[in-house]
Amino acid sequence: MRLNDPLITEFSFKGETYSIDLSFDNVLDVFDVLYDEVLNPLEKAETALNLLIGCVPDSDVIDMWNLIYQEFIKIENETSIEYDLQGNPMPVQQEHEQLIDLSIDAESIYASFQQAYGVNLYKEQGKLHWHEFQSLLNGLPDETIMKRIIQIRAWKPKNTDSPDYKANMEKLQRKYSLAREEVE
Template sequence: MKLNEPLLNSFELDGIEYDIDCSFDTVLDVFEVFADDLLNELEKFQVAVQIMTGQHITDALTFLTVWEYIDEHFIKTRKEKPVLDRNGNPMPVPKEEIDKVRLLDIEEDASDIYASFRMAYGINLFEEQGKMTWQEFSALLNGMPDNTPVARLIQIRDWKPKPHDPAEYKANMRKLQNKYRLDREEE
């Protein structure tokens, strides 16, 4: 995100112009696709590109290239490029590598995120669907003040006991961490 340039809603790649819907709710739809266990990895990328561009691209190399461009320039979900096999297919990434430190889940914590946007900024996220871009949403979420529900969730999940913490405080924080932990589905 650059404040001296307008937010883009299209890009050109290999001579083809792609309009892109980068509203935060569309990006959240893409995240749901990536969480879908019924689709293989290639299908997930293809569907993600279709959701964001409105174009059904059947050539794997093309939709992977388009996805990489979208991810690198618009969404920025990954810090490093995916490892590809000999056929150009993305290699699976172990879950423990993806979720090393997971303090927030957009879906599970949706009500706290909504409440925090209302409290901190007076923004109704339902009214912003199709309008607020992912970049705007991410910037506001990352800059959330400490007195909001989502900031408190992150503080609880990230808490580590310190030697000088009273035993009652430690017990309370462990209870809250258990209540709000994100790995419940793995039990």
């Protein structure tokens, strides 16, 4: 994201210009499609394109989808999920541990946007651009619930931590684990 560039609302592909809806809620719908285990990669690309540009080109569907994903959607920060081109979550490397999930953390993200910015994400559906959403999410202040959850997930015990503090943090890590759906 560059502040001296306008937000993306259209792009060119093989000599044609297409309008693109990169509102954050639309992109989240695209991620839902990418997680769908029933659709094959071509069906995922076609559905995603239909959501984003309102049509599916006659040819080069995968090439267009790859361009859109790489240039406009892919999340580039270390606290977010990275996806392969078929929409599957990439394995999390230890040094870039996954600390946030846009689906699991939806309520906390909503509450944090309200708390930090006074932004009601439901009222911003169809308006707030994906790049704006990412920037606001990445810039959440430490006192928001989402930032606190990220800090809990990232916590590693130190020799100087008291046993009570360690026990409390481990309890909180279990509570806010991204794998908690499997545990419950």
